[in-house]
Amino acid sequence: MSEKVRDYPKLARDIIELVGGRDNVHQVARCATRLRLELKTTPEGAREKVGELPGVITVVEKGGQFQVVIGNHVGDVYDVVVEELDLDPEAAEAGEKPTVLNRIIAMMSAVFAPFIYVLAAAGLIQGLLIIAKTINPAVEQTGAFEIFTFISWTPFTFLPILIAITAAQFFKVNTFIAVACAAALVNPDFTAIAARIVDGEAVSFFGIALSPTTYTSTVLPPLILVWVLSYVERWCRRVLPSVVIQLFTPLICIAIMVPLTILAIGPISASGANFVADGYNWLVDLFPPLAAAIIGGFWQVLVIFGVHWGVTPMILANFEQYGFDSFQVFQTAAVIGQVGAAVGVFLKSRSKEMKQVAASASLTGVFGITEPAIYGVTLRLKKPFVCGCIAGAVGAVVVALFGSKQYVYAGLPGPLTVLNAYSPGTNSLLGQIIGCCVAFFGAILLVQFIGFVDLVDEQPKEIDNEEVEFYATQSAKPDALKIANPVSGTVLSLEEVDDPVFASGSMGHGFAIRPTDNKVYAPFSGEVATVFPSGHAVGVISDDGVEVLIHVGIDTVTLDGAPFAIRVSKGERVAAGQLLLEFDSDAIEKAGLSTVTPVLVTNSKEFRDIAIRPTAVAHHGEEILVLFPAPDHAQSR
Secondary structure (H helix, E strand, O other), rough: OOOOOOOOHHHHHHHHHHHOOOHEEEEEEEEEOEEEEEOOOOOOHHHHHHHHOOOOOOOEEEEEEEEEEEOOOOOHHHHHHHHHHHOOHHHHHHHOOOHHHHHHHHHHEEEEEEEEHHHHHHHHHHHHHHHHHHHHHHHHHHHHHHHHHHHHHHHHHOOOHHHHHHHHHHHOOOHHHHHHHHHHOOHHHHHHHHHHHHHHOOOOOEEEEEOOOOOOOHHHOOOOOOOOEEEEEEHHHHHOOOOOHHHHHHHHHHHHHHHHHHHHHHHHHHHHHHHHHHHHHHHHHOHHHHHHHHHHHHHHHHHHOOHHHHHHHHHHHHHHHOOEEEEHHHHHHHHHHHHHHHHHHHHOOOOOHHEEEHHHHHHOOOOOOOOOHHHHHHHHHOHHHHHHHHHHHHHHHHHHHHHOOOOOOOOOOOOHHHHHHHHHHHHHHHHHHHOOOOOOOHHHHHHHHHHOOOOOOOOOOOOOOHHHHHHHHHHHOOOOOOEEEEOOEEEEEEHHHHHHHHHHHHOOOOEEEEEEEEEEOOOEEEEEEEEOOOOOOEEEEEEEOOEEEEEEOOHHHHOOOOEEOOOOOOOOOOOOEEEEEOOHHHHHHHHHOOEEEEEOOOHHHHHHEEEEOOOOEEOOOOOEEEEEEEOOOOOOO
């Protein structure tokens, strides 16, 4: 009962011709249903002409893209377009070309986010060791202390390897080649060579004197290494004969990248990070309260724009050079100020929903994770976010007046890392505690006095009893095909979806869900028809021939798969209720996109009628659609 196969290569070539030819196409991407073209100029009448092609459902111009809606067979057309335009499929898959700044931000986030909790855990262990040593100095002589000390330093010592793993995924290079190169940088033998250089013993590589730079705990050298490696590896795979490509690609890459890094990339990038750190430290030395106010007041703004990962190299450079850092004590005040604002909302709000969200967000803030507080509470209500920033700035100034520093790296600065400011014989910890109390309680008080426009709890959707009775009658018919809901959440009509293609029903009849869970389940037993590389959508076909597309969020293809985890593969047999994919709704909303999930019967025209159960909320696995086959394949409704 599948759609009749068309000549998709011809369709692809016709689209290219009508949009002005290959020279007019700047970039190509695809999502679950659409071919997304970035054109240099849009020819007059192109939208209408392409929309009339057999196999094209409609054309939408949105977000600077010429979007050709094709449906389930978009992959067939996309593959031909990429081949005809002689594009790199991986580059094309990335879609619209980002700005340099956006790409740097995306890179920093993609590289550091996966292992930041490992660094945070190691930092907490170091903090606990400091406390234990302070309480009982003799514990430092025990074997347990020694063991936990090297455990806590291991993620930092081998940080270049962690960076190589995540950077390889971002830059799409062979992970093992990237790790081999990074591991060479932290090889104890190379560290010994660098130590000999420091002692005055000259070491050269083919007549070029080596720098004494070491690479344990460094950030920029391995990051730039993998970036350059991506070009070298692609060159190798393009020019090497297929019979030797598997062996000679890693051979050439390692032989080029490791010497290049220790001769040029490492010394230059390490100097750059130290230069930035020195510039920040200059401001702190010149006028500490000003530096503190800027960081305490604007740190959470940087979090919103996703640029907060960019300071990590500077912070690590400070710890490497001086053994302490002031930036993170000011960060901590900013984080705790935002947590205080969320607590203030919890105390003042009269909305049951907002109280629940604020309580949950405040709890995660204890661990230094403020995104739930920002996006779910303070920024959502606007004024509390400003209150948190003001309190964070004042708290950071107090911290600066005490001259506080952090002596242990805190991957996620927050209440649990306050003790990292402890140093014997100083007021560093006292200043950190007082400043953070000012930030926390100051934010609570500001929220109480300034207030905010409270959230009004959404009233349950009223359901017409006649609609319920009609659905029950339809469901009882012997030829009814019943479809279960794949995603738990609030049920919406397609007309409520903020996307003209889905809302118009041109992709098929169905409904939409505003998810309350982060999982998508199979609505019936059948076969996985389509799995998209970005992970944002999955198509399944039932044993009765019902084709269903589940598209998580709107325009989520632009996230390049980051919030999604596919749990099935194309062609796999699945049972009703089996997990198909998981997603991170917070990450989707953080990116400014909607999580509303259309559930479409893409071959709706093969059914004479489709009934949707009238309900405000539906859990996954509950019956929600009833379809009636049309033997003559007549138009539905």
